[in-house]
Amino acid sequence: MKTLFSTNIGRLRIIAFLEGVSFILLLFIATPMKYYMDSPAGTKILGPIHGALFIIFILNALSVSVEENWKFTSTTWKVLLASILPFGTFYIDHTILKEIQKSKEA
Numbered sequence: 001m002k003t004l005f006s007t008n009i010g011r012l013r014i015i016a017f018l019e020g021v022s023f024i025l026l027l028f029i030a031t032p033m034k035y036y037m038d039s040p041a042g043t044k045i046l047g048p049i050h051g052a053l054f055i056i057f058i059l060n061a062l063s064v065s066v067e068e069n070w071k072f073t074s075t076t077w078k079v080l081l082a083s084i085l086p087f088g089t090f091y092i093d094h095t096i097l098k099e100i101q102k103s104k105e106a
Contacts, residue, residue, distance in 0.1 A: 007104070008060070008064050009100055013093050013098070015053065015060055016057060016090075016093050017090070017093065019054055019083060020089035020090050020093075022046060022049055022053050023054075023086060023089075025050075026043065026046045031043060054083060057089070061080055061083070062080075068100065079092055079096065079097075
């Protein structure tokens with residue numbers, strides 16, 4: 001857990017998890033509550049939180065991309081695309097980010 005906080009790729013993984021959770025909560029809980037229960041409180045709270053996490057994720061992904069010399073056509077675009085797909089950040093964390101972090105630690 002300590003390595004997650006001490007490296008840029010580790011921090012990106014944490015932000016990816018938080019962004020993914022906020023997106024899932026917004027998409028599957030807050031939005032249905034707003035339209036089916038006429039209760040917009042969830043979207044008013046989660047919307048700005050998710051928006052901030054989304055922007056932080058994009059900025060950190062681009063920063064790590066430059067730092068790690070990722071090729072845009074092979075890695076960067078996948079990481080950026082993951083942020084707009086439900087469960088995308090979890091998939092990218094499992095398939096790309098975790099593997100990159102393991103290879104750097106070895």
